[in-house]
Amino acid sequence: MHGIAALQPYVIGPFLLWAALMKLLSRRTRAQAGRTALARLVGSARAVPALRLVAVLELAVAAALLLLPPSPLAGLAATGVSAGFLLYLTYSRLAAPASSCGCLGAHARPVNWRGFGRAGLLLAMSVAAIWAGPYPLDAPLAVVGLAEVAALLALSAELDRHWLTPLRRLLVRLRRPLAVVSPKDVPLEVTLRLLYGSPAYCSASARLTSDVQDVWDEDGLRFVVYAAHGRTAVFAVPLSGGDPSAVRVALIEEPALT
Structure with a gap:
């Protein structure tokens, strides 16, 4: 248990640092702050300053975890931030279910079970970090750390475009699920899914004023x-x-018309 506790600051710290830099440096994140649940909580005019304040808090906690000697205070600070994330997600789900959280970049997806899973994992890791102390890093401990990082990334919907979407496209190419069926048997839902992800649809979507009007093969x-x-x-x-x-x-x- 002492080794697991000692590992947590070096997993939580980089994650909080990344989240803070995304809020401070990404123009997309700042531009979309008014459409997140944070705008509902503090008002649209104060959404960007509130986002920056959260980023500064994340930076401070990340610095305490990574730069200072291990201490219960740093673990308690991380626990407070993680519990705040969980409360914020709960508020988002109840008060603004269609809004994104704006936690780790700009995306339009509403809060779902993955967001709660990530916040819950961060909270559990932060509680463990309260008992962090000096401990030598060995191979089993490194495997645990890599597994925690992988779990955080997998639970971050904001990062899907970097790994999950390319992976799905690769699986489609390898499996060729439509190659074994007649064209007339291809469901319309499959066609629309491919259409919505295409550059052609993205370039023309702003001009569309209706739902699907006609379909033929x-x-x-x-x-x-x-x-x-x-x-x-x-x-x-x-x-x-x-x-x-x-x-x-x-x-x-x-x-x-004439």
Whole structure:
């Protein structure tokens, strides 16, 4: 147990440092602060200053954990911050369920079980850090530390685009789940999932003014039609394969009424 406790500051500290730097240096995070649950808690006008204040607190606790000799006070400070995270997530879920937390970068996903899992893990690690003291690092302890880091990363939805999304795309390429079915058997949901992740959809989504209006299959493609501010947006989505960059879009002028 002494080894586990001694390890925690070196896992919690870098994570808090990373969270603080994301809040202070990322323009996207600061720009979207008004759309997080923090804006509901303190008001939109004070969301960015509050975000910076939280970042300064995280920096102070990270410095105490990483730069000062191990002490119960640093563990207690980390415990207080982690408990605050958990309370904030609970508030977000109850008062603003559609808002993101803004904890580790800008993303639009609402708070879910992964956020609570990460906050709970941080709290447990912080409580253990209260009893941290000098202890030699050995191989089993290093494995435990790597497992904790991996768990924190896996529970951070903000980082999915860096590892989970590429992994899913790789699995689709390797498994080719659509290669064994006839094009007419490809569910529309699969087509829309590929469409929504494509650069073509991202470039045209701001112009769309309707839900799906029409769908048909032709020559190995599924055509999906939307209205788009006086135009018709027609997306061509391949029925086989899973590469979003293969999706194409055409904006067609609607004929003038006479």
